[in-house]
Amino acid sequence: xxxxxxxxxxxSTADAVARRSYGKxxxxxxxxxxxxxxxxxxxxxxxxxxxxxxxxxxxPDNPEGWLLTAARRKLIDFARRRRTGDSASGQLQLIAExxxxxxxxxxxxxxxxxxxxxxxxxxxxxxxxxxxVRAPLILQVLLGLDAVxxxxxxxxxxxxxxxxxxRAKDKIRQAGIPFRIPEREELPNxxxxxxxxxxxxxxxxxxxSGGTDVARRDLAEEALFLGQLVTQLLPQExxxxxxxxxxxxxxxxxxxxxxxxxxxxxxxxQDVSLWNTEMIEAAETLLLRxxxxxxxxxxxLEAALQSAHVARRRKGDANWSAIVQLYxxxxxxxxxxxxxxxxxxxxxxxxxxxxxxxxxxxxxxxxRLTEYQPYWAARAELLARSNARxxxxxxxxxxxxxxxDPAVRRFLQQRQSALVAS
Amino acid sequence: MQYMLLLYVDQNAWAKLPPEEQxxxxxxxxxxLEALKKAGAYQASGRLQPTTTATTxxxxxxxxxxxxxxxxxxKEQLGGxxxxxxxxxxxxxxxxxxxxxxxxxxxxxxxxxxx
Numbered sequence: 378x379x380x381x382x383x384x385x386x387x388x389s390t391a392d393a394v395a396r397r398s399y400g401k402x403x404x405x406x407x408x409x410x411x412x413x414x415x416x417x418x419x420x421x422x423x424x425x426x427x428x429x430x431x432x433x434x435x436x437p438d439n440p441e442g443w444l445l446t447a448a449r450r451k452l453i454d455f456a457r458r459r460r461t462g463d464s465a466s467g468q469l470q471l472i473a474e475x476x477x478x479x480x481x482x483x484x485x486x487x488x489x490x491x492x493x494x495x496x497x498x499x500x501x502x503x504x505x506x507x508x509x510v511r512a513p514l515i516l517q518v519l520l521g522l523d524a525v526x527x528x529x530x531x532x533x534x535x536x537x538x539x540x541x542x543x544r545a546k547d548k549i550r551q552a553g554i555p556f557r558i559p560e561r562e563e564l565p566n567x568x569x570x571x572x573x574x575x576x577x578x579x580x581x582x583x584x585x586s587g588g589t590d591v592a593r594r595d596l597a598e599e600a601l602f603l604g605q606l607v608t609q610l611l612p613q614e615x616x617x618x619x620x621x622x623x624x625x626x627x628x629x630x631x632x633x634x635x636x637x638x639x640x641x642x643x644x645x646x647q648d649v650s651l652w653n654t655e656m657i658e659a660a661e662t663l664l665l666r667x668x669x670x671x672x673x674x675x676x677x678l679e680a681a682l683q684s685a686h687v688a689r690r691r692k693g694d695a696n697w698s699a700i701v702q703l704y705x706x707x708x709x710x711x712x713x714x715x716x717x718x719x720x721x722x723x724x725x726x727x728x729x730x731x732x733x734x735x736x737x738x739x740x741x742x743x744x745r746l747t748e749y750q751p752y753w754a755a756r757a758e759l760l761a762r763s764n765a766r767x768x769x770x771x772x773x774x775x776x777x778x779x780x781x782d783p784a785v786r787r788f789l790q791q792r793q794s795a796l797v798a799s
Numbered sequence: 800m801q802y803m804l805l806l807y808v809d810q811n812a813w814a815k816l817p818p819e820e821q822x823x824x825x826x827x828x829x830x831x832l833e834a835l836k837k838a839g840a841y842q843a844s845g846r847l848q849p850t851t852t853a854t855t856x857x858x859x860x861x862x863x864x865x866x867x868x869x870x871x872x873x874k875e876q877l878g879g880x881x882x883x884x885x886x887x888x889x890x891x892x893x894x895x896x897x898x899x900x901x902x903x904x905x906x907x908x909x910x911x912x913x914x
Binding site: 551 | 800802885886887888889890891892908910
């Protein structure tokens with residue numbers, strides 16, 4: 378007797394569990410066999426059974442446990458069906474061990490699934506996994522996002538994306554990539570790949586945005602969730618705190634990035650009152666927590682830069698000399714030409730446009746920059762300030778041609794025509 | 800799991816080393832072998848003769864083609880292998896990093912197909 382109300386309740390309970398515990402279920406079920414793809418299939422079937430069973434019999438008190446049991450039953454079926462002889466019994470042995478682990482973690486009153494999500498993230502961001510697929514893999518395996526959505530966020534075709542995801546999961550299983558938090562001495566390096574993957578997901582979520590693309594906005598939220606998860610599970614890792622702080626600073630300014638007409642508003646011209654104060658304060662607290670741990674890194678520096686920028690909120694002006702110093706440190710650490718461009722723009726605020734143009738001139742030898750929109754936009758801006766109108770016009774032309782966000786393109790076009798008018 | 804460590808090295812560079820350097824290099828491999836055995840990870844190993852001794856065989860359309868030389872000519876050549884038992888890829892990677900070949904060449908880690 379499936380009633381409409383029962384259906385809805387079942388669906389919303391299933392959605393809530395999926396949101397809260399999907400990654401936990403995958404991590405726990407796949408930890409021993411490392412067969413992520415089978416676990417995903419089993420969980421999908423378990424969720425489908427739940428939508429049939431729950432409206433009829435009522436939602437279980439412990440929906441996670443229900444789903445875990447159903448998924449495990451499917452996995453046993455898969456193992457019996459697909460494998461023969463030794464390998465089937467090996468597979469079944471692993472499933473039995475996992476059952477024991479769950480029993481050990483549970484008490485009479487509370488049924489607890491050991492949280493192995495972090496270990497799963499380390500497997501997904503393992504150096505043996507192709508770097509470009511690590512972030513998509515984490516989004517799929519830990520959050521259950523489908524390949525179509527992930528593909529559009531990373532500007533790839535869905536077919537190509539699902540193929541890469543399948544290949545990565547095969548690699549985890551076949552090459553025996555462990556679900557494990559690395560040892561102390563390896564941790565900083567390996568954590569770096571996890572943090573980079575989370576940041577890549579966040580950045581992809583952030584680049585859209587007329588803020589109109591809901592799928593992408595969600596991606597930024599999911600990345601924040603993962604960042605929070607890492608800091609909860611590894612509270613003593615300063616770079617993890619730094620990354621979360623960085624994402625919060627950036628997210629806090631989302632409402633100010635477009636004006637009412639959907640036009641791009643550069644940082645310096647954003648309405649400070651639109652910034653999310655709570656998020657900024659949470660970010661400041663995280664940075665303060667990280668700093669006495671004395672292990673500065675890319676994410677803490679980038680977060681500190683954001684902090685210096687948002688100082689304008691209280692003081693009316695960004696702290697430019699602090700910003701230049703932070704860029705110096707970041708440049709020394711990364712040697713990235715992108716950082717060098719931003720450093721040049723900060724120097725323009727302190728020493729004037731000609732000094733900054735000199736620096737950009739020195740960077741021009743790097744061929745990668747000829748296709749990098751911010752390089753040309755920075756050059757155009759500095760040339761405009763130095764009254765080199767023709768050159769500025771040309772540089773804006775290239776920047777506009779390289780930009781993929783229409784709102785930013787319109788912004789650059791405005792700057793370019795303001796040049797002609799003045 | 801079983802993993803094969805495939806050792807790619809520049810055999811000419813090795814041949815040009817003075818005898819005492821070769822001796823040292825050889826000793827490093829012996830120590831590595833000993834460590835593998837002590838840890839119970841050792842399964843099998845072998846050192847290959849230089850690629851000048853290689854012959855390639857291919858059968859197509861019922862015709863056997865025998866060619867002189869290795870499958871591909873590259874600067875670093877497959878020079879030997881270790882077959883090891885390791886709990887997972889990370890354990891195999893840490894053996895690969897200890898293998899002297901990773902210092903003067905490249906070590907490829909490949910899991911053995913489970914039947």
